Amino acid sequence: MSLAGRRNATGAFQSIPIVPTSDEHLASALKRAGRIGPNTKLKNEAARARNKTARQMDELVKAISTPLGACVKGFPAAERLHPFERALLDLTIGLELYEKRLARLTSLRQSAVQVGKAYAARAGKAANKKEAEALGVEGFENVAAVYKKGATAVDGLKDMAKQLRRLPVVDLMLPTVALVGAPNVGKSSLVQILSSGQPEICDYPFTTRSIKMGHFYVDGRRHQVTDTPGLLNRAEEDRNAMERLTVSCMAFLPTSVLFVIDLTGQCGTSPATQWQIRADLRARFPNKPWLDVFTKQDLLQDVHAQAQGAAATEQPQTLGATGSAVDSDAGAGNELLEEGEGGSQVVADLESHERVRNADREASSLMEASETAAKFSWNDRGKQGLDAPTIAAALSQAIWVSSVTESGLDDLRSAVLRMLQEQNKQEPDYPEGV
Template identity: 30%
Template sequence: MFNLPYVPTADDLIDKAFRAGAKKSKTVRGMSRRKPEKALTAEIKRVEQISAIVEGDLNAVVKHFPSYEELSEFHQALLDLRVKKDRYKKSLGAVKWCSDRVSSLKNKTLRKLKTQKDLGESRVFLGRVSSFIKRVRKDLDYLVEVKGVLLSFPFLKDEPTLVVAGVPNAGKSTFVRTLTGSKVKIASYPFTTTEIMIGYRKVRYMEYQVIDSPGILDRPMEDRNRTELQAVLAIEHLADVVLFIIDPESELENQLRLLDEIEQNFNLKVHTAVNDKGGENPKGYETFNATKEEDCLRLFKECIGLK
């Protein structure tokens, strides 16, 4: 979902840049015949190479890590469980500061090398670059953690979304597979031990996202720890409507209690239907067969407000 770059540690970045700078300098020294010019050119190339690597690696982090405001409300809610928004912004800002300082220092150092021809300026440059990078050590380490959190997020499209809920064996996954067919994919749901099934269905030139939530909206909120509970509540920012499927073969009272919790905790439209498994069905509820595409499509259109 996110094309995140490698985030170096401070020590790794210093080592990588300085090694490359030394190699570049050595190569230049071996090519030139005029000793004074050789030494000066070698130090100029060292400074340029070190700066290019430091700026390149740090700018890649700033460019490819999403700003907090760019994230959807759903992903913001999930990120908030593990990452402090202000700390995240500060760390990205610190990395940009470091890159800018190295760039500015490079320009000043090159001017001095070319005009004053003082090779000592190169050593000063090395020391200050190392100092700049060490000042953002904790920020780089923090962004390594943030990267792990972001990469754990499922790939979800910014499309109208139906979330399917209900107790285990109610027919949720069957409904999603029947409705969406071969477009179904499986993804981990952050901060829980479960996975979600994601499918897509196009109706009247509009594509809709359909998500089965096994392990998420299938048991009482009181059975969850705090982090898992908040991860579940983030669903409100993702879903446009919830379909609650009732299993006629399971105890109705417990299912209605779960349905009531969903209605109380989510400011969403909740559509309820019974999956007809061929036996006796509870009275007063719409029925459908999760194995029949025409039934699933009819129910889906009702959920999203189409006739």
């Protein structure tokens, strides 16, 4: 498959063939071979018996070999899968076990063919009718014995196919917003809020919870929004399958990230630990479109007000004691707009300058908070000062929302729209190796 093909090709598991049970397959093969009758054109009894037995063994080999071969070919090669589907395969089955089961089925097929062909050849050389018929009975029994000995390969493949076909299909052509964060911070509720309709429920075999996926439109273009399993503050090699699904979603899909933080700590993860999770992901995926969201604003009104006050105080200090520089730039822009000469360029320049200022402010705040966060481990539970107000001040551009009072939901929708409109102007940023 070409590079572009791998980028856009998903749903490979949905085309996996239906695998019969080993009992059904063997019974069907024996029945088909047993229907082969004698060739009436042959007048010699021994010749007719030799011919019949040889053709029965050939048919038995074909009835076993062809379906098994089709099954093996129907399973996609792991190295040709889209990286996200390859990650799902590893999480659901395991890459090593996947290859092992396919190899076992191929080995069973080859063994059955070898035994069947050997009996067909012996039957063709039988001295008389009795010997030919005896070889037929013996051949059927031995081929069946070989098959039954390796029947677990067939049944294992059937179970594997069933699991893989159940995996949800992700449309790579649709931009995706992934809600990421610690467990129980409110990601699922936000999916419901952002979706234009009822979100779909996506079940993954290796998770203990369902994943909600909704859709909405930006400038007439359809987008996906999905929650993800919660992340704990631990090393990548220690993550469970659910956490690895979240990381795979960020690594291999063209996602924008809404990082959801519960500063109350009622989710079971302290604000300091949530900060560490965020810092780790931000460092790992620095080029992802990113929006921070604080939930449960109704329980954090004092912290919210304090953060707003700090942001209001900080802005004039960054832009100037009175903000006159901005006022002057804006005035110049208005004058040019009135005159109709280059006003658009001035406004664009102003917007660009403001984005740079905002980025500088966030970078400065993040650096200060990161130095504090670096002192923490999973058991620190927000000691040494990295508390809710500190994090709120560091992420001054974050959106505050409450699903109870519905405060900030319109701001969240607007921020998501702006982020996606900007992203849609750019070419998809596919991960390396896709």
